[in-house]
């Protein structure tokens with residue numbers, strides 16, 4: 001059983017706090033390779049040679065405007081030709097952590113997103129306080145209802161360099177916003193004074209898993225190198241709610257034969273599971289419209 005940096009079982013910590021920090025989920029022999037591969041993909045994205053990227057000025061997909069890059073999308077895309085990302089995504093300890101968090105078996109996991117969060121080059125960029133799957137303007141009644149929908153998945157940030165960009169409000173992932181939080185998310189969404197906020201400080205090699213409905217924001221600093229792997233996995237019980245969150249990023253390239261051929265054994269079933277989810281959702285392509 002895996003425990004967090006405070007020796008609490010990771011599933012218990014995530015459930016109670018809405019986030020959990022874990023050491024050493026990157027095998028030693030993969031660490032340097034991941035850093036090198038990140039440098040290459042970051043260069044491609046900044047050079048405009050990789051079009052799947054997040055651009056300063058826009059928080060949620062689609063990213064169509066701007067030039068300064070704050071994230072690189074689809075690290076496991078076959079056109080990037082960086083096999084180390086898929087190797088790590090399918091590595092034993094990482095998958096064991098995800099299984100413990102989701103209380104499921106590896107064969108019931110579902111392959112999902114794998115992106116990279118980086119420092120912009122030209123200017124700092126703040127993301128607003130948000131929950132990933134519930135827009136700020138959502139009424140209290142609807143928010144309450146949406147918060148009861150289980151996620152059937154988890155997401156994480158794994159830092160390759162020191163990373164203190166993420167802020168969370170611990171334990172805000174299962175309750176509606178207080179009047180004050182609601183006011184901040186709608187009227188002052190880049191506030192540096194959210195009540196109860198906590199800055200998540202990761203050392204290289206540390207991972208934070210966080211509930212995508214925890215209130216969170218991020219501050220992107222152009223002068224401090226950030227390369228943080230940002231990924232998610234789900235379970236086969238996700239259904240159409242999960243499909244909407246995942247496929248809004250556009251994953252139809254996962255049907256590419258070169259991609260299918262490159263999947264390691266540990267991810268074959270999780271891959272079949274994401275294909276099945278698209279099919280069940282009645283999608284012709286593995287893509288849907290943006291939520292926000």
Ligand SMILES: O=C(O)CCC(=O)C(=O)O
Pocket residue numbers: 117127132157165166216217218
């Ligand atoms: O930069 C981060 O650590 C968080 C990013 C984030 O919240 C998002 O992409 O929704």
Ligand SMILES: [Fe+2]
Pocket residue numbers: 130131132216
């Ligand atoms: Fe987010």
